[in-house]
Amino acid sequence: MDRSWKPNVTVAAVVERDGRFLLVEEETADGLRFNQPAGHLEEGESLIDAAVRETLEETAYRFLPRFLVGIYQWPRPQRDITYLRFAFGGDLGEEVAGRQLDTGIVRAVWMTLDEMRATQARHRSPLILQCAEDWLAGRRYGLDLLRHYD
Numbered sequence: 617m618d619r620s621w622k623p624n625v626t627v628a629a630v631v632e633r634d635g636r637f638l639l640v641e642e643e644t645a646d647g648l649r650f651n652q653p654a655g656h657l658e659e660g661e662s663l664i665d666a667a668v669r670e671t672l673e674e675t676a677y678r679f680l681p682r683f684l685v686g687i688y689q690w691p692r693p694q695r696d697i698t699y700l701r702f703a704f705g706g707d708l709g710e711e712v713a714g715r716q717l718d719t720g721i722v723r724a725v726w727m728t729l730d731e732m733r734a735t736q737a738r739h740r741s742p743l744i745l746q747c748a749e750d751w752l753a754g755r756r757y758g759l760d761l762l763r764h765y766d
Contacts, residue, residue: 623689623700627667628654628743629679630705630751636726637748638708640674643720644740650725650732651740652703652747653679662764667704674717675724678709683756688743703747705756 629652631638639650655670657663664681671679681704688701717724727735729752732745739745 621698623698625657625663626654626699626701627657627663627670628652628701628703628747629667629671629681630685630703630747631671631679631708632705632748632751633708633726636728637732637751638675639725639727639732639744641722641725642674642740643722648722648738649740650727650735650738650744652744653724654701660766663702663762664704664759664764667702667706671708672712672715674721675708676712676715676717677724678712679704679706680709681706681759684759684761685747685755685757686750688746690741690743699741699743701743701747702762703743703750704759705751 640653641648641650653671653674657666667681668679683705685703685705691698729748732748736745
């Protein structure tokens with residue numbers, strides 16, 4: 617066993633409004649792809665704070681996490697990497713006027729589940745559709761499930 621292996625911890629925001637989910641379209645090495653507002657956990661940051669920060673950076677909206685939707689492990693053998701995603705469901709707060717989006721983010725877009733299924737070939741990962749389906753299936757876990765120690 618390789619002792620240096622470790623998963624990449626990521627967070628994502630699952631936001632549904634009027635039957636549509638918030639996604640971002642972003643430039644990747646594989647071309648333009650869709651994703652939930654998502655990104656990597658930074659050193660010293662709580663998972664919840666990371667989800668709030670990533671959503672702000674990628675959409676210019678404040679994110680108010682209410683639930684944990686799920687924890688997802690996605691190995692990518694072709695890239696020798698494993699992602700461990702913590703997906704949070706919640707609401708959007710106010711938009712931060714004039715805020716620049718992260719480099720590579722083209723736009724925020726709202727899609728129905730059917731539209732998400734139709735664009736699946738352009739998803740950054742299979743987790744995007746799974747998170748939305750889990751949200752619609754009623755998967756909601758209290759944020760008190762998580763503990764962060766400074």
